[in-house]
Amino acid sequence: MKLFTLNFIASFLFGALLTCSTAFAQEKTELQYFRQNSKEGLNVFESPKEKGGDFDKVRVFVGGDFALQFQSINHSNSLNNLVQLGSNFNLPSANLNINTQLADGMRLHLRTYLSSKHHNEAWVKGGYVQIDRLGFIKEGFLDGVMDYTTLTFGMDEFNYGDAHFRRTDNARAIYNPFIPSDK
Template sequence: MRSTTIKIGLLGAILLTSLVNAQQFPLDNLKHRDQRAINMFENPKDSVTTFEKLKVRVGGAFALQFQGLKHESGADQSVPATQLYDIGNNFNLPTANLDLDVALYDGINLHLRTFLSSRHHNETYVKGGYIQIDKLDFIPERFFK
């Protein structure tokens, strides 16, 4: 029974890994949201695109920080006004982000970053995002004249 459970768990981990890797397709002119984008300020600019259809790349980030604090004072601890509060070790509020990178059309990309939780906000809110337009091929040539 135990070996069957281990085999099923291993198979589930392999399937989950393959599902996560299935989303790692490149999107034209959108920088990566991992270590490959270190020291890259803007998205790359290139007129060559490989757009086939609408594609959505879902990504995220998560952090759980442990904080251990100590404090001491040279003041007399028997006087209530100089007593220190008891502090100790604990975890901070976890932080999590949800990133959506979308190839909407040939030369049109969307990036949206949502804070699922942050240090001082328990509620979800949109941090920001942008639409990047590299081509305007869908507008006829004499449209503005």
């Protein structure tokens, strides 16, 4: 009976410790100048110039995208010489997104494809440093210019028209207009 009581107390203390550390891990903070990865980011093509959260220290935000898509395609022609297509699920895909708030108005983004249609290994899709304020150089430095300017260094997505902003980016399918959403 004493062994059961000790195990119960140890389990309770471990659970309480785990709950407390989880509560601290779920602290509500926002990235500055960030296009949301949820429905709030639909039809937003650039990061907003509204500041968002306040900067107090360097923070790392880890997120992900996951998709399991069903595909059903038919095709036909007048000769009826096409291969019959079936319906099935595509391979699951996943992205790992790391966003870091480095300074006030400065953040780093890195996207890694963990699984995708034609790759069985993880690979870095791209990353960039985005600067929306130059206060880390000198307080108030070029504030009037930076109200309308965003500096981006690195490589993430080539801009080749509006369709590019609406396509599925591996597992980030929420922005694709052909994927139903209830917005």
